[in-house]
Amino acid sequence: MKRRTPMLLCAAATTVALFGTAACSGSDVKSSSSAGSGTLTIQGDAGNPTLVENFNPFASTALHGQFLMYEPLEIPSPIDGTYTPFLATGYKFTNPTTLVYTLRPNVKWSDGQAFSANDVTFTFNLLKKFPALDTRGIWAQVASVSGAGNTFTVTFKQPNVPFAAQVAQVPIVAEHAWSSVADPVKYTDTKPVVTGPFTLDTFAPTQYKLKKNPNYWQADKVTPSEVAFPAQASNQATNQLDVTSGKFDWAYTFIPDVKNTYVNRDSAHNTYWFPPGGTIGLFLNLTKAPYDNVSFRKGVSESLNRTTIAQKAVNGYLDQASMSGLILPNLQKWLDPSIPNSGNITQSASQAQQDFAAAGYHLTGGKLIGSNGKQATMTIVMPGNFSDWVAAAKEVATELGQVGIKVSLDEPQYAQYSTATQGGTFDAAMGGFAGSGDPYTDFNNGLNSSFAAAVKTPTVNNFQRFKDPSVDQALGALAAATDPSAQRNATFALEQVMYNQVPVVLLYYGGSWGLFRDNHFTGWPSAQNPYTLPTNYTNAMLVVATRLQSAS
């Protein structure tokens, strides 16, 4: 998805981008020799107005460099859930409520002390003691943890096999460094003691640098000798200029017409990869008529030309979304083969009118009139500065207008949008669905009845308020399943509900905007080698940094 900026600056950015397209193509880029082949330059955090030093891995305002210093047990790929092991060498469920990790031997903290199971137990108990640190909600699911020798055991309150992904990603801190910290919530951690590939070198208000950790357990796999994080500009237009100037080895920014504005500036080295990272959908309020009628929702879904919508919203960089609820091709291996056309819906006015008729709505004089004699109406709400959502909603409004529904758009600030959606007082809303790389997490967040709070009681998850006992049953089965075929069957059942009940009208895939230069380092994630998403603000950074090769 796009990094958002105020509309005013966006408009200005477009103006400049137009100049850019016309003027950029002829000029060549000076190769940034100042960086040296040993330095990996990553477009860093937004420094507004300047960076504030904080590498506390549990703080919401921590700088992204912490992802290259603190290691979790394992990192699941947000694409398909494949694990890359770090402080653990593997895990197994001895039964559906007991998860046992084998910890990596001979790991040292950057201050020379040995890493042990005590550090892992200490970290999890820290999250228990300070719930503000527990952003993954570990202790809502976990009953107890214990460490002994080279194993770390997690006991769940109830079977929840997929939750291992959350447990695995908790960054592990050193007991000897953190036990003396009085308030870890406010702790700024300016001298991180870590197990990861890099340690903190220098910090300045506009850039910080990490240097290679000589004690790192797989130091031979780490090519860059240092990593520089220059702060991001506070507005999108300046950022786009900064990125196209070629100073970053790894940037993450939405750029219009990327071939001309970015790749062609140095076509020998500049590459991009925009894989799907989430699904954007039209969420209909299921507590309101006629949206509570499945035939009406199907009619809406069939009235839409999703290819056009994806074209308008994300420049066609990404495709229409599958109504199976899975992000394809990322999760292809979970796709129920009995779902027609991989769940891709083709626009069909005649099919839509049949479904509308089943819901009691008939097209009369260009208007879709219900049994109460009134025209079907819909107000779609979305944050006004999420420009791709707005573009998609405009196209949805046009297409639904053609089948006789009167659609109006409401584009408030995010705050009003979140009040309306969380409180369930909206008609229809644009929103995000899925993107964790794990079908259970995606379907659970999006469809679990336990989240479907009463109207006016806020909920972030399942805000469309879908309730279906068969979904909860399938989720329960999936949570408890350790056997691949049982997992597949439960996932198929969820896909069928998604496809047939249309709890959300999924529209198009939201992108992940990775921009790379390979003159210093190669081995970036790509369509040919999709080992993780190109997000340079998540723990995917650790997976990428330990795979890079020197270009020379």
Place this chain on the structure above:
Amino acid sequence: MRYILRKVALFVITLWAAITLNFALPRLMPGSPVDAALAKIASTGQAITNTQRHAIEVQLGVPHSNVFSQYGQYWKNIFTLNFGRSYSFPTETVTHTIGKALPWTIVLVGSTTIIAFIVGTLLGVYAGWRRGKAGDSAVTIGATFFGAFPPFWLGLLLLYLLAFRFGVFPLKGGYNEGATPSLTWPFVRDAIVHSILPAATLAITTLSGWVFGMRNNMINTLGEDYVTFAEANGLRSRTVALLYAARNALLPNVTAFGLSLGAVVGGSVLVEGVFSYPGLGNLLYIAVSNHDFPLMQALFLVITVSMLVAIFIVDLLYVRLDPRVRR
């Protein structure tokens, strides 16, 4: 004396009203700091969950006490100059955050305001004196042309041409990446180079206001009898223009100048944004978009107080400049 006392009383009442408004306005904004933090996560494409919402709420420590006790606390904070910690930069005190940004804005916006005032006023005097002639047309048309540019647009244009295309100036920031602010010559030189584009943008777009104000006042004053009398006496035209006409024509511009100086600490949100300048305008934008009440209150307080102080000083100065107000 009664004039001054009246002004002091007015100043105190306005100050109270402004400070109270500062407290009320941010709280009337829809949404909460927690939602603003969630919006940031949502906008990166990550799915947000109830768990995250809860953890962020606890992390920020958003107040749950009632509005009146918050108001009492707010006044206490003002007198002790202790504004607590912001939600955007929870590891720093608000005073520290503002202290880091303040000098940048004062130097950049302050110096461009003074330069624009001096140059603009002189051009206005010239245009007014040579009214209807070629020099007047050149100044008037030029000022209209540049004054019509929206500052952020001119900023982007300069940025694109001079920084990106030709690489003459740096693209962003107040100083080089990796540099630590210090009062050494290399750093100051670096900071000056970085400030040229934003300063030019601000100066060019604010110049026209001074030009037109001064030109109109000049033309009015030049119509006065005492100017005709001075001319009839055969005084040199420069003496008439500068000492007779301009001195009186300057008065309204001085008021406006005082107000602009007061507005300096507000920074320039859009121009600082375009150039990623580490000043108060940028900080203000962050505070508002994060629903950061502690930071917003402190910023608005600094802005209102300096504005009111500037008005107060101008009022007092007027006693000297214009004997008529003393009555």
